[in-house]
Amino acid sequence: MMMVNQKDASPRIPRLGAIENSSLAQRRASKGSKDDLSYYRYEEYDNVPLTPKPINEQSLKVSWVTNIANMSRDNMLCSKCGEGFEAQEKIVNSTGQLWHQQCFVCAQCFREFADGVFYEYDGRKYCEHDFHVLFAPCCQRCGTFIIGRVIKAMNSSWHAECFRCEMCQLELADTGFIKNGGRALCHECNAKVKAIGLGKYVCHKCHSMIDDQPLKFRGEVYHPYHFNCTACGVELDANAREVRNRPGLAKNDTNELYCLRCHDKMGVPICGACRRPIEERVVTALGKHWHVEHFVCAKCEKPFFGHRHYEKKGLAYCETHYHQLFGNLCHHCNQVIAGDVFTALNKAWCVHHFACSVCDQKMNQKTKFYECDLKPVCKKCYERFPKELRNRLRRQHEATPRRAPTPSD
Amino acid sequence: METAPSSVSCLPHQTKMSKAKKVLEEAREIQNPELDLFDKGVATFEEMPGLLNMTNITRLTLSLNRLKSVPPGLANLTNLEIINLANNQIEDLPLSLSSMPKLRILNLSINRLYTLPRGFGAFPVLEILDLTYNNLKEDSLPGNFFMMETLRALYLGDNDFEKLPPEIKNLKNLEILGLRENDLIELPKEIGELSRLRELHVQGNRLTIIPPELGNLDMSSNKAAFRFEGNEWVQPIADQLQLGINHLQDYLRSETYRILYNRYLTNKPPVPPPCVDKAKKVSRIR
Ligand SMILES: [Zn+2]
Ligand SMILES: [Zn+2]
Ligand SMILES: [Zn+2]
Ligand SMILES: [Zn+2]
Ligand SMILES: [Zn+2]
Ligand SMILES: [Zn+2]
Ligand SMILES: [Zn+2]
Ligand SMILES: [Zn+2]
Numbered sequence: 001m002m003m004v005n006q007k008d009a010s011p012r013i014p015r016l017g018a019i020e021n022s023s024l025a026q027r028r029a030s031k032g033s034k035d036d037l038s039y040y041r042y043e044e045y046d047n048v049p050l051t052p053k054p055i056n057e058q059s060l061k062v063s064w065v066t067n068i069a070n071m072s073r074d075n076m077l078c079s080k081c082g083e084g085f086e087a088q089e090k091i092v093n094s095t096g097q098l099w100h101q102q103c104f105v106c107a108q109c110f111r112e113f114a115d116g117v118f119y120e121y122d123g124r125k126y127c128e129h130d131f132h133v134l135f136a137p138c139c140q141r142c143g144t145f146i147i148g149r150v151i152k153a154m155n156s157s158w159h160a161e162c163f164r165c166e167m168c169q170l171e172l173a174d175t176g177f178i179k180n181g182g183r184a185l186c187h188e189c190n191a192k193v194k195a196i197g198l199g200k201y202v203c204h205k206c207h208s209m210i211d212d213q214p215l216k217f218r219g220e221v222y223h224p225y226h227f228n229c230t231a232c233g234v235e236l237d238a239n240a241r242e243v244r245n246r247p248g249l250a251k252n253d254t255n256e257l258y259c260l261r262c263h264d265k266m267g268v269p270i271c272g273a274c275r276r277p278i279e280e281r282v283v284t285a286l287g288k289h290w291h292v293e294h295f296v297c298a299k300c301e302k303p304f305f306g307h308r309h310y311e312k313k314g315l316a317y318c319e320t321h322y323h324q325l326f327g328n329l330c331h332h333c334n335q336v337i338a339g340d341v342f343t344a345l346n347k348a349w350c351v352h353h354f355a356c357s358v359c360d361q362k363m364n365q366k367t368k369f370y371e372c373d374l375k376p377v378c379k380k381c382y383e384r385f386p387k388e389l390r391n392r393l394r395r396q397h398e399a400t401p402r403r404a405p406t407p408s409d
Numbered sequence: 410m411e412t413a414p415s416s417v418s419c420l421p422h423q424t425k426m427s428k429a430k431k432v433l434e435e436a437r438e439i440q441n442p443e444l445d446l447f448d449k450g451v452a453t454f455e456e457m458p459g460l461l462n463m464t465n466i467t468r469l470t471l472s473l474n475r476l477k478s479v480p481p482g483l484a485n486l487t488n489l490e491i492i493n494l495a496n497n498q499i500e501d502l503p504l505s506l507s508s509m510p511k512l513r514i515l516n517l518s519i520n521r522l523y524t525l526p527r528g529f530g531a532f533p534v535l536e537i538l539d540l541t542y543n544n545l546k547e548d549s550l551p552g553n554f555f556m557m558e559t560l561r562a563l564y565l566g567d568n569d570f571e572k573l574p575p576e577i578k579n580l581k582n583l584e585i586l587g588l589r590e591n592d593l594i595e596l597p598k599e600i601g602e603l604s605r606l607r608e609l610h611v612q613g614n615r616l617t618i619i620p621p622e623l624g625n626l627d628m629s630s631n632k633a634a635f636r637f638e639g640n641e642w643v644q645p646i647a648d649q650l651q652l653g654i655n656h657l658q659d660y661l662r663s664e665t666y667r668i669l670y671n672r673y674l675t676n677k678p679p680v681p682p683p684c685v686d687k688a689k690k691v692s693r694i695r
Pocket of ligand 2: 165166167168169170185186187188189190
C-alpha cells in the first residue's frame with residue numbers, strides 16, 4: 001500500500017501570516033497613517049478565508065474510469081490499498097490518482113463522499129462533516145464551527161460577527177482592536193479606559209484622550225480645536241467661553257461658544273468688586289453687576305447670598321447694619337422708610353402704611369388707637385372686639401389708649 | 410347694628426343694592442386696586458358678585474363681616490398682596506390660598522378656625538400671618554406650617570397651644586412671635602435660634618421656666634419687646650423679671666441659671682393647671 005500525497009486536492013488549513021502581511025493590515029497601511037499601522041501591531045490578526053467548498057473545483061471532480069481502453073488495468077493500482085482493479089470494476093479517478101470505490105472514503109467515517117466533495121488534511125481525506133469536527137476552528141464566543149471568514153485574535157478564533165468590543169459590543173473584525181488588560185476593546189473604549197486611568201478626559205467628538213485643557217460645552221468635554229468661535233470663526237482654545245442663552249435654566253442645548261475676545265466684547269457682565277467677568281449667577285444692584293459671593297455688606301463684608309440688602313448712598317448693607325447705621329424699615333411694606341417715620345409699639349411705619357391692623361384704615365398722629373400684641377387697633381375696631389377679649393386685655397393692662405406718635409424724620 | 414333706611418322703597422328696584430355691591434361697582438369704575446369691604450354686613454361671597462373676577466386688586470379688606478367660609482376661587486385674584494379677614498366667623502379655609510404668588514399679609518385673627526388645611530404652609534412670599542384668637546393648637550398645624558421661611562411676623566395669641574413645635578426654628582426671618590394667652594407649658598429651646606426675633610409675646614401661659622438658649626436673643630434693644638407676664642415662673646425668673654428684661658437676659662446667660670435649669674428639668678415638677686379661662690371665647694361658638 002502506498003500513500004500518495006496530493007497537495008492541491010483540498011483546501012489547506014489557513015496558515016496565519018505575520019500581521020503586516022495580512023490583507024487587512026495591508027489595506028489599512030495603504031490608506032491609513034503610520035499611527036494606524038502601529039496600532040495593529042498590538043495583536044495577531046488575520047482574516048484568511050476558509051471556504052467549505054474546495055478552492056479548485058476542477059481538481060476535485062471525481063471521474064469514474066469506466067473505459068480506459070488504451071490502458072492496461074494491470075498497471076493500475078489503488079492509491080489507498082495498493083491492489084489492482086477487476087476487469088469491470090469502477091475506478092475512481094481524482095486528480096490523476098485512482099481508487100477502488102470502497103477505498104475512496106472518508107478517513108474518519110469510511111463513507112463515500114457526498115457529491116464527491118472531500119477535504120484533505122495531512123494526506124488524509126475527510127468528508128465535510130468530519131473535517132469540520134476534526135479541524136475547523138470553533139468560535140470562542142458562540143462555540144460553533146466557523147465556516148468562512150475566521151478572525152484569529154486573542155489566542156482564539158471567532159466569527160467575524162462574534163468578535164466584538166467587550167465594553168461597547170462594536171464589531172471589531174474590520175476596525176481592528178486593542179488588547180487592554182486581557183480584553184479586546186475598540187479604539188474609543190480603550191481611549192476612555194486609558195484616560196480615566198490617567199485622570200484625563202476623552203473628547204466627545206473624536207474619542208481620543210485630551211492631553212491639554214479640555215473645553216466644556218453643553219455638558220461634554222472636547223478638544224477645543226474641534227470648534228470655532230460663533231462670532232469670528234477663529235479656532236478655539238481652552239479659553240473659549242460657553243455662553244448660556246437662557247440663564248437660570250438647566251437646559252444648555254442652546255449654548256454657544258465664543259473665543260475670549262469676542263466673549264468680552266459681548267457685554268458679559270463684569271463684577272463691580274473684582275472686575276472679572278461673571279460667568280455664573282449675576283447679582284444686579286447699585287447699578288452694577290456682582291459675583292454672588294462678591295456682593296457684600298459695606299459694613300460687615302458678608303455676602304448677602306440672596307438675602308435682603310439695603311441701599312444707602314451707593315452702598316449696600318445687611319439688615320442689621322443698615323438699621324444700626326441708618327434707622328427704620330416699615331413694618332407693613334418692609335421697605336426702608338425714606339420720608340417721615342411713624343414709630344410706635346416698638347415698630348416703624350412709613351406715612352402710607354400706619355393703619356389700623358383690623359380695618360386697614362390709615363391713621364395719623366391725631367388718631368387714638370389701642371394695641372393688641374403691639375399691633376395698632378383703631379377705637380372703632382377695638383370696640384368691636386369680642387367683649388371677653390377686651391376684658392382680658394384690659395385685665396392685662398394692655399389696653400391703655402394711646403396717642404399716635406408724632407411723625408419724626 | 411344696621412338699620413335699613415326707610416326711604417329705600419321709593420328707589421327704582423335696580424338701585425337697591427347692598428353696601429357691598431356699591432363698593433364693588435365703584436371700585437370697578439375707578440379701577441381701585443385696594444378694595445375696602447370692611448363692616449359691610451356680608452355673610453357669604455355670593456353677596457359680592459364679580460369680586461372673584463377683579464384680578465387687578467392688590468388689597469382686599471373684608472374684616473368685621475359675618476363670613477363663615479372662603480371660596481377657593483379667591484386664590485384667582487393673583488395680584489393680591491394683602492387679605493384681611495379679621496373678625497369674621499370663618500371655620501375653614503381653602504388650600505388654594507397658600508398658592509397665591511404675591512400674598513404678603515394674611516390676617517385671619519378673631520375667627521373660628523380649629524384647623525388649617527393640609528399644605529397650608531406653602532405660601533411663597535407670606536410675611537405677616539395673623540391667626541390671633543382662633544382655636545388652634547399644635548395638632549392642628551399642617552406638616553409644612555414651619556416651611557414659611559419668608560414669615561416676619563406670626564401671631565398665634567389667644568389659641569390653645571400647649572407646646573410649640575421645635576420646627577419653629579425654620580422660620581429664620583421671624584421677627585415677631587405672638588403666643589399670648591395660650592396654654593403653653595414650655596417653650597422650645599429652638600426659639601433661641603431665631604436670630605432676628607425682637608418681639609416675643611408669651612404672657613398668660615402656664616410657663617415655669619425658660620430654656621437658657623433664649624438668652625441668645627437680643628431682648629433689651631430699643632426695638633425689642635419680650636413679654637413674659639402672667640406665667641407661673643420659678644422664683645429666680647420672677648425676681649429677674651421684676652428687675653427688668655436686661656437682668657433676665659443676663660441671668661439666662663449665666664452658669665448659675667444653666668445649673669438651675671438642668672436641676673429643674675431632672676426634678677420634673679408638676680405642670681401648672683390652665684390659668685386662663687377662655688371658655689367664653691366667641692371663637693368657640695360652633
Ligand atoms: Zn461565533
Ligand atoms: Zn468599544
Ligand atoms: Zn477631539
Ligand atoms: Zn471670536
Ligand atoms: Zn467678583
Ligand atoms: Zn453687615
Ligand atoms: Zn410702608
Ligand atoms: Zn380699625
